[in-house]
Amino acid sequence: MSYRIFNRPDRFAEGWYWALDAAALARGGVAKLNLLGRDLALYRGEDGKVAALDAFCPHMGAHLGEGNVDGCRLRCLFHDWAYEPDGRCSDAPGAAGGVPPSSARTSSWPVTEAYGLIWVWTGPEARRPAPFVPELGDEDADWSHGSSFVKDCHPNVVMINAIDAHHFNTVHHLPVKLEMEPRTRNENNIEFANTTTVPTTSLLGRLIAPFYHDALTYWMSYWYGSTGTVTLGPDFLHFHILFALRAAEGGKTEGRTVLVTRKRAGLHGWALNRVLLALTNLVGSYFAHGDTKIFRSIKFDLKTPLAADRPILRFIEHLEKQAVSPWCRPVEPAREPAEA
Ligand code: FES
Ligand SMILES: [Fe+2]
Known part of the structure; x- marks a missing residue:
C-alpha cells in the first residue's frame, strides 16, 4: 500500500528535523550538510546564532559550506560574495559598484537549538517550537x-x-x-x-x-x-x-x-x-x-x-494529515542562461 507521506523515500512532513550537534558548530564555524536530500550550508555567526542556507552560491554555484564567516555573514570561498542569515547577498565584490545583482539571493531556513542539537525547519516559516518532552514542557x-x-x-x-x-x-x-x-x-x-x-x-x-x-x-x-x-x-x-x-x-x-x-x-x-x-x-x-x-x-x-x-x-x-514539506516539490524546469 502506498501512502501520501508515511514510509515514502521522496516525501516527508514539514517540520523540525535534527541537523547537527550544536557543539560541532562553534562561533565562526561552517558545515556542509545534506539534509533530507537538500544541500545546505550551516554556519554560526559571531553573535552565536546559527543560519541554514541553500548551499549553492547564486553567482556560480560554489558550495557555501566551503566559505568563511565574516561577522554574521557567510562569504563564498570562490569570489567572496557575502550572504546574510536571511540568504540575501549584501556584498558582491566584482559586481558593478559592488552592488549585488537582485537575483543574488539564496534560500534561508529557520533554525533552532534544543537538547544540544541544531534543528532545521523544512519550510519557509517555523510554526512550532522544536520537539520537546511533553511532560517537561518548557521546564529546564x-x-x-x-x-x-x-x-x-x-x-x-x-x-x-x-x-x-x-x-x-x-x-x-x-x-x-x-x-x-x-x-x-x-x-x-x-x-x-x-x-x-x-x-x-x-x-x-x-x-x-x-x-x-x-x-x-x-x-x-x-x-x-x-x-x-x-x-x-x-x-x-x-x-x-x-x-x-x-x-x-x-x-x-x-x-x-x-x-x-x-x-x-x-x-x-x-x-x-x-x-x-x-x-x-x-x-x-x-x-x-x-x-x-x-x-x-x-x-x-x-x-x-x-x-x-x-x-x-x-x-x-x-x-x-500533515503538510508535505515544500522541499519535496519536483525540481524546477530548465531555464535560459542569465545575462550579465
Ligand atoms: S561562486 Fe560564489 S561568489 Fe562566485
Ligand atoms: Fe523494539
Missing part, C-alpha cells in the same frame, strides 16, 4: 547525548516500533501487555500512552508494582513522524529518551538519541542527573539493539492488521 531540562545510529529502513518504520505493543513480548521478551491509547496534542504531535497496570505474575512485576499508582508508565510522543520521545519509569522517577531520526540516502535512517531528565538544583542534583542519564542510556540501548535484525531486512507493508496494530494505523493516519 538536563540532557546528555546517547548513541548515533544508522538503520536500513525508513524513519517512520523505526518510529512505529515504539508503539508495536506485541513485539515487546516477542522481540524484547518483556512480560507486559501494553495497550497504547492515542491522544492528539496538535496537528504535528500525537502521543500514545499505555493504559494497563503492572502485571504481578512475575517477581519483577511484584517488586515494581507498588511504584506505579495507575498504569505502567510508557508513553511515546511523536513530532512530525521522525522524532519522538519515550517516557517510562515509576511514578517518582520518569526517564525520557528522545529519538531524533531523519531519512538518509539509500532508504536508510540516521538517528540520534538524547537522554533527558528534569533539571535538579545544586551539585547534588547535577550528580544525580548524571547517574539517571547513564541509566536512561542503558534502557535506550537495550531497546535499540533488540530490533536490529528486523530493521535490516523489513519491507514494511501492514497487509494484515490485527486489533493490536491499531496504534500503528492511528499513527499513519495522523502523519498522513
Whole structure:
C-alpha cells in the first residue's frame, strides 16, 4: 500500500528535523550538510546564532559550506560574495559598484537549538517550537547525548516500533501487555500512552508494582513522524529518551538519541542527573539493539492488521494529515542562461 507521506523515500512532513550537534558548530564555524536530500550550508555567526542556507552560491554555484564567516555573514570561498542569515547577498565584490545583482539571493531556513542539537525547519516559516518532552514542557531540562545510529529502513518504520505493543513480548521478551491509547496534542504531535497496570505474575512485576499508582508508565510522543520521545519509569522517577531520526540516502535512517531528565538544583542534583542519564542510556540501548535484525531486512507493508496494530494505523493516519514539506516539490524546469 502506498501512502501520501508515511514510509515514502521522496516525501516527508514539514517540520523540525535534527541537523547537527550544536557543539560541532562553534562561533565562526561552517558545515556542509545534506539534509533530507537538500544541500545546505550551516554556519554560526559571531553573535552565536546559527543560519541554514541553500548551499549553492547564486553567482556560480560554489558550495557555501566551503566559505568563511565574516561577522554574521557567510562569504563564498570562490569570489567572496557575502550572504546574510536571511540568504540575501549584501556584498558582491566584482559586481558593478559592488552592488549585488537582485537575483543574488539564496534560500534561508529557520533554525533552532534544543537538547544540544541544531534543528532545521523544512519550510519557509517555523510554526512550532522544536520537539520537546511533553511532560517537561518548557521546564529546564538536563540532557546528555546517547548513541548515533544508522538503520536500513525508513524513519517512520523505526518510529512505529515504539508503539508495536506485541513485539515487546516477542522481540524484547518483556512480560507486559501494553495497550497504547492515542491522544492528539496538535496537528504535528500525537502521543500514545499505555493504559494497563503492572502485571504481578512475575517477581519483577511484584517488586515494581507498588511504584506505579495507575498504569505502567510508557508513553511515546511523536513530532512530525521522525522524532519522538519515550517516557517510562515509576511514578517518582520518569526517564525520557528522545529519538531524533531523519531519512538518509539509500532508504536508510540516521538517528540520534538524547537522554533527558528534569533539571535538579545544586551539585547534588547535577550528580544525580548524571547517574539517571547513564541509566536512561542503558534502557535506550537495550531497546535499540533488540530490533536490529528486523530493521535490516523489513519491507514494511501492514497487509494484515490485527486489533493490536491499531496504534500503528492511528499513527499513519495522523502523519498522513500533515503538510508535505515544500522541499519535496519536483525540481524546477530548465531555464535560459542569465545575462550579465
Ligand atoms: S561562486 Fe560564489 S561568489 Fe562566485
Ligand atoms: Fe523494539
